Amino acid sequence: MGKVLIIGAGGVGRVVAHKTAQMNDVFDEILLASRTKSKCDAIAKDVNEKYGKDRIKTVQVDADNVKETVALINDFKPDLIINVALPYQDLPIMDACLETGVSYLDTANYEPKDTPKFEYKWQWAYHDRFKEAGITAILGCGFDPGVTSIFTAYAAKHHFDEIHYLDIVDCNAGDHGKPFATNFNPEINIREITQNGRYWENGKWIETKPMEIHKPLNYPEIGPRESYLMYHEELESLVKNFPTIKRARFWMTFGEEYLTHLRVLQNVGMTSIEPIKVGDCEIAPLEFLKAVLPDPGSLGENYKGQTSIGCRIQGIKDGKKRTYYVYNNCQHPEAYNETGTQCVNYTTGVPATIGAALFMKGLWKKSGVWNVEQFDPDPFMDMLNKYGLPWHEKFDVDLEV
């Protein structure tokens, strides 16, 4: 049993709040903190109605301000912080953890506000200090990164002597009925997908133009969907932690309508992160765009369809070639009925809660800064089945990649 502090009351924070509240035997006190307290209160109202009065308490914090976070930690004394604010807050929250001796978990790697660049180097640089302080940092514990990394670790542990080719495939075949919306924080999402593509081959990174490489892939229960090669942050840690990998790629599906909107927004400069002057005020066009787009947390109500995310792996077992496909499909309406939000938040918040539970149980606890694939995948895989993200596997099938 332990005390958890959740920072960030967005779509993912909503799911983490629901899921931690369900685990009575693991989390005995839950505090939800965010920049806007009214957002915490709205989530806490729903959670406490479902799981009992005062199951979750709320407080305001600006997590960019290390002193403020330190004061909050010293007051509440959590065992672990689940950071589901934005990637910009990763380092200040890790600094606050070091100062107070509290462990840390997140779902997205640090990104400087003025450079859309996903790299683990900033967080990996905390390893020795976390080790010395005797505290744990669990990095990238959402779905991708997160479950996809654990799927890879599970495949390496049980089904392969060597993994040679890894293709992570992420399909959202849902329909929210809006002409254009992003499924998680629009600023972070658009920064991610407008970057150059990148994949690992034979010991080096190969760069592509954004969305340059694409092909149709078949997804279980969904069928063929055009899938685009993108860079995704788990590739960096997976090729380091599984050095037999010769090629690692990440594919995501996008609809024509979505890509057309994105192209127009890019062409008119609305996705730029360079601040411009408008009257007396300076604002980055992308921040303005975020303010006018639908809140991803609000997309759940009429969201139909499902997501399908998994790993398609080729390699060697007992001297023979083998292919393996492990995946989860998640239904938007089911995620909404349980937590009041859609699958993209659900598939991120459930793994974050499972990682936190495994830390509390002492199964995922070791001093230092670690990516999720560096922990034992087995208890995590068991909990995915119990807590709403059941997975399936196929052996020796055509992986289409």
Ligand code: NDP
């Ligand atoms: P949202 O924008 O919906 O929510 C983020 C929340 O963090 C908001 O409530 C925001 O507060 C709060 N916040 C922002 N800045 C601060 C601050 N300085 N101090 C305290 N709180 C702050 O984001 P999502 O829920 O969509 O995403 C949350 C995280 O999950 C992101 O890091 C995202 O990259 C990650 N993610 C990971 C995925 C994975 O599979 N690994 C997939 C999807 C998302 P306010 O409302 O006041 O602005």
